[in-house]
Amino acid sequence: MRVAWLGGICACLALAGLGLHLGVRVYAPGQVWAALTQDGRDTASIIIRDLRVPRMALAIVVGAALGLAGLLMQSVTRNPIAEPGLLGVNAGAAFAVVVLITLAPGASFVTLALVAAFGALTAAVLVFGLAYAAGGRVSPVQVLLAGVTVAALLVAGLQVLIILNEAVLEELLFWLSGSFADRPVTGLWLAIGALTLGVALALAFSGALDVLQTDAATATSLGVPVLRLRFGMLAVAALLAGVSVALAGPVAFLGLVAPHLARLCGAVRHRDLIPLSLIFGVALGLAADLVARFILFPTEAPISAVMALLGVPLLVTLLRRNRLLLA
């Protein structure tokens, strides 16, 4: 497991370093170092300091937030395939944001993020509520079906809203396509705040989350307030997913793959799972940002599409290696 920690952190550092050097313009390490340490006014310094560093920060924060959101959703529902993207939580956030942009164009980023978090939480409660109503004991199939269906419903609603309101079409399409570039930096501080809060809460309740993996009766007998813990952690996950969607658009698969990579490295207890999911989430976010710059070179590719291209093969490999996952 120590190898996993080291490997994950090294991967993050390497990817972050590459992200500063590579792009439409490629810079040598000396130039990057000079741009970061000196207050230069040349093109290289401006590109690196004002464009590449902010998007690197964004990729780190969004990757970490989605990795943690995925882990929390999986742990709370004891469902290996829970994830904001697949289960319609991102779609809920996106729908809420589109409604806000339609009704009140030009809303501040803080409003946008809060509305997105509210939409994410509503969708999460809806999906898990429906799946619970369907099965009593919630099975992954029902959750996935309910999530995919709620997502389809919200996307259809989005289509109608966008067609009815062509004035905001461009703003919406830009935002829905998702990217780490050219996003408002003011939002970053809010996202960092939300992430810190989420990590602190998750770590504080990591013992309770471990107990929750047994079953509800055992957890109750051990003094864990099961229902409150589940709803609370789901709310934290929704907040993280909502802020990510508000910042970078709907990104799927990252939240699914990061926790499974952490489990693959042998992490079982949440004390280890939480930081490892964060690290792998950051690595995936940085990798996706790097790929997004080159896959359609010189055009920038949307991060959601890149994440699906990276995440699906990873997911398929994980599923085929670990059959127990879906037993």
Next chain:
Amino acid sequence: MTLTAKAAAPVGVLLIALFAVAIGSSFMPLDRVIAALLGAGSRADGVILWNIRLPRVLLAALSGAALAVAGLLLQRATRNPLAAPSVLGIVDGAAVGVLVFFLIFSNEANALVVSVHWQPLAAIGGALVFATTVGVLAWQDAVSPLRLLLYGVAMAAFANAIVTLMLIAGPAFRACLALIWLAGSVHTADWREVGLLSLAWCLALPVLAVLIRPLDQLRLDDQSAQSTGLNVARTRAAALLVSVLMTAAAVSVVGGIGFVGLIAPHAARLLYGSGAGPQMAGAACLGAGMVMASDLLVRAAFQPLEVPAGAVTALIGAPYFLTLLIREGHAHV
């Protein structure tokens, strides 16, 4: 179910078809519709009816019926009443096929060098590739519903990502065309497309007729079905293949119209029982009615904007499916 309820569905579908022909940006009363159909009406009525309304209604009916029957075959073959072509990557796979076709057969000026009539074949090819991938991935031990579903959702997302990237990389006018097509609408209908789907139906009908009895046998478990003299594996493969081909044919002309293949078979079972023959006929009828009604609704409600019919089938279909999931999900999954 009483006879009235059974008869009500086809009559209702016919009424929807009549309304769909009559209602549009210019309303045409029934007598004028009939006159124009017989070739006796005014010239304008004739043009509207024969060039615009009729192909549109026929295309909606043919594609809806094809999607419904494809969904039925898929559900029977996987013994999973909640399986649907749209969540198994078939629709997005068809889209990838079409975009790859455009990419390969364009010259430097982005003009197609081969006839656009080959586009449906490209859609079918893409759908087959992605459906086969999902099938092969899920074929461990036995096809478990969760595996099939998860791989299907994942491959659909994968295909969707490829589509997004290709749209960005390609010329802007193609992105516009493709986006309209992908959203699933019938408002660009012409007789060529109607002819194509009719041809697909002509090819599918004999196969479907042969498949009805094996499909009834397939309702038993594998061992019992085998003891009635059925080649289970071959029947299942044939049903899946026909399902993919019919979905792809429909998607290649009308785009991603979702939830029809999921809901029409279920509603048909409620109305006509679970015998394969009546259920299939009922599903085709209800599927046709569903797409025609959705198209009629967007025409009547959002004039003069063209909201895709696929959005309406999703807005109606998703809640129906969710109640279905709540009511009988645990019994089957």
